[in-house]
Amino acid sequence: MTGDAQVKIGFIPLVDAAALFIAAHKGFASAEGLDVELIREVSWANIRDKLAIGRFDAAHLLAPMAVASTLGLAHVRVPLAAPINLAMNGNAIAVSTALYAELTADGEAGDPAQSARALAKVVARRQAERREPLTFGMTFPFSTHNYQLRYWMAEGGIDPDQDLRLIVLPPPYMVENLARGQLDGFCVGAPWSSVAVDAGIGVILHFGCEIFDRAPEKVLALRESFADDDPNLVATLIRALDRGAAFVDDPQNLNEVSHILSRPEYVGVEAEIIRRVLTGHLRLDGRNEREDANYLIIGKDGAMRPDPRQAEWIYAQMLRWGQTRHSPAMADRAKSVLRSDLYEAAVGGSHHQREIGAFAGPAFDGRSYEDYLSAFAIGQRL
Amino acid sequence: MKIAIVDESPIRSLILEEGLREAGFAQVERIGEMHNLLKHIYAIDPDVILIDLENPSRDTLEQMFQVSRAVRRPIAMFVDQSDTASIQASVDAGVSAYIVDGLKKERIKSILDLCVSRFKAFSKLQDDLDRAKSDLEERKTIERAKGILMKAKKLSEEDAYKLMRGAAMRENKKIIEIARSVITAAEMFK
Numbered sequence: 001m002t003g004d005a006q007v008k009i010g011f012i013p014l015v016d017a018a019a020l021f022i023a024a025h026k027g028f029a030s031a032e033g034l035d036v037e038l039i040r041e042v043s044w045a046n047i048r049d050k051l052a053i054g055r056f057d058a059a060h061l062l063a064p065m066a067v068a069s070t071l072g073l074a075h076v077r078v079p080l081a082a083p084i085n086l087a088m089n090g091n092a093i094a095v096s097t098a099l100y101a102e103l104t105a106d107g108e109a110g111d112p113a114q115s116a117r118a119l120a121k122v123v124a125r126r127q128a129e130r131r132e133p134l135t136f137g138m139t140f141p142f143s144t145h146n147y148q149l150r151y152w153m154a155e156g157g158i159d160p161d162q163d164l165r166l167i168v169l170p171p172p173y174m175v176e177n178l179a180r181g182q183l184d185g186f187c188v189g190a191p192w193s194s195v196a197v198d199a200g201i202g203v204i205l206h207f208g209c210e211i212f213d214r215a216p217e218k219v220l221a222l223r224e225s226f227a228d229d230d231p232n233l234v235a236t237l238i239r240a241l242d243r244g245a246a247f248v249d250d251p252q253n254l255n256e257v258s259h260i261l262s263r264p265e266y267v268g269v270e271a272e273i274i275r276r277v278l279t280g281h282l283r284l285d286g287r288n289e290r291e292d293a294n295y296l297i298i299g300k301d302g303a304m305r306p307d308p309r310q311a312e313w314i315y316a317q318m319l320r321w322g323q324t325r326h327s328p329a330m331a332d333r334a335k336s337v338l339r340s341d342l343y344e345a346a347v348g349g350s351h352h353q354r355e356i357g358a359f360a361g362p363a364f365d366g367r368s369y370e371d372y373l374s375a376f377a378i379g380q381r382l
Numbered sequence: 383m384k385i386a387i388v389d390e391s392p393i394r395s396l397i398l399e400e401g402l403r404e405a406g407f408a409q410v411e412r413i414g415e416m417h418n419l420l421k422h423i424y425a426i427d428p429d430v431i432l433i434d435l436e437n438p439s440r441d442t443l444e445q446m447f448q449v450s451r452a453v454r455r456p457i458a459m460f461v462d463q464s465d466t467a468s469i470q471a472s473v474d475a476g477v478s479a480y481i482v483d484g485l486k487k488e489r490i491k492s493i494l495d496l497c498v499s500r501f502k503a504f505s506k507l508q509d510d511l512d513r514a515k516s517d518l519e520e521r522k523t524i525e526r527a528k529g530i531l532m533k534a535k536k537l538s539e540e541d542a543y544k545l546m547r548g549a550a551m552r553e554n555k556k557i558i559e560i561a562r563s564v565i566t567a568a569e570m571f572k
Contacts (some may be wrong), residue, residue, distance in 0.1 A: 055474075076445070180417075
């Protein structure tokens with residue numbers, strides 16, 4: 001290769017872009033002949049649009065957003081290809097200290113089934129007293145955050161479209177709104193729930209991985225046409241990110257990775273907070289802590305291999321919450337976004353992802369969309 | 383036609399509002415407060431929403447495409463891809479538009495073009511302001527260095543300036559750099 005290939009990549013400053021930051025910072029990208037320029041963005045809408053018009057060659061993107069863009073949901077149709085996963089899980093549901101007190105008034109709310117039922121009681125009481133409904137924040141309609149919140153609530157008997165308000169807010173505003181009492185809870189990526197906990201205004205109720213086991217969270221997305229026109233470039237990107245992820249996952253590198261990510265050009269928060277996120281060891285409130293190695297998964301156990309099954313799962317969540325109507329053609333198109341073929345061509349392996357589990361409800365195990373959706377009491381049917 | 387401008391920079395949104403009014407759009411509302419953004423938007427019920435791309439609340443606006451109870455669903459400017467040039471120009475200028483379905487394409491384009499030129503005018507204004515500020519700082523530094531030399535070497539103002547200019551030419555540096563060195567040196571000799 002003569003001269004490095006220039007690649008512009010947009011990102012949102014979150015810990016789940018760790019493989020991307022490390023691939024660029026540690027020279028894994030340049031070793032592949034890539035001259036990567038990372039561009040920090042403030043909204044997912046900006047990332048999507050700049051990717052669409054070619055200002056970015058690739059981007060750190062919400063996995064459901066890559067599917068939505070390809071299907072043309074709620075926006076213009078721009079087919080995207082995701083040749084590699086950047087992260088699974090990584091979110092947490094936090095509630096205000098006031099709501100937490102209400103949820104635990106009658107007993108424990110330690111597991112999601114308990115807390116969802118407790119939440120349903122609070123919702124019912126508010127309705128009976130004709131008080132304002134609860135308001136929960138999340139980061140984007142096409143996000144795992146949205147699906148995590150909805151799934152959890154619905155298992156308690158709450159219809160998230162009828163019984164409370166779900167609003168999109170930029171993560172820094174969530175903490176502020178929780179403090180002002182305009183928000184009762186939120187589901188957001190790290191480190192924002194920890195910020196609320198440290199400020200003494202919020203309590204982490206559940207890690208995202210307690211709701212869904214290994215849910216697809218972020219992908220590296222490219223325009224489909226761009227990816228198919230230059231498979232060699234895509235392969236070099238995949239290899240660089242694969243090495244970045246391996247570096248992140250090696251416990252020996254924990255301190256170095258935390259410090260690199262803490263730099264202002266990447267995530268820009270204290271290294272200590274990043275270290276806690278990477279190890280899945282979070283403070284829940286003033287007293288308690290919880291540790292879960294699956295809190296945020298970057299590359300371990302073949303997590304980076306994009307699996308069309310993950311796209312089917314995302315598509316099923318979209319159907320359940322009325323974000324799209326079903327057609328076999330749409331389902332196939334959704335599946336085509338997660339490009340295991342490109343991943344395997346670059347780094348080999350044909351390890352399939354495990355099915356995505358949930359704390360309750362029907363398994364997503366290859367049964368038809370119709371069967372899956374009709375097994376839920378709340379949500380759309382086919 | 384009602385237009386809402388969502389921008390935390392009051393000067394920029396004022397510049398844009400002025401431009402829109404001059405172009406004959408009488409109903410323009412500015413939103414500078416991002417809390418309760420959707421409430422403001424629903425109250426205004428605009429046909430067009432303009433938002434700057436530095437604004438993280440863009441994602442909040444996107445939610446409107448999802449909420450079925452919203453009376454009118456605005457759609458993004460990308461809806462007609464035939465005019466990619468003006469979409470690219472607006473993204474590069476740092477502004478995005480959301481438009482309620484059914485508006486004529488020419489009118490949208492004229493609004494978008496106006497946004498681009500006003501946003502560019504604003505960033506030029508900002509650049510000019512930054513430059514003026516740093517020019518002023520430099521002049522102050524040079525004055526101070528001149529004063530130090532005049533006092534230390536009993537020079538006239540003109541000779542003190544000539545001394546620095548001579549040094550700058552010899553060392554192939556800018557006069558401001560020499561002035562800074564003079565000040566640093568003087569502080570050390572204090």
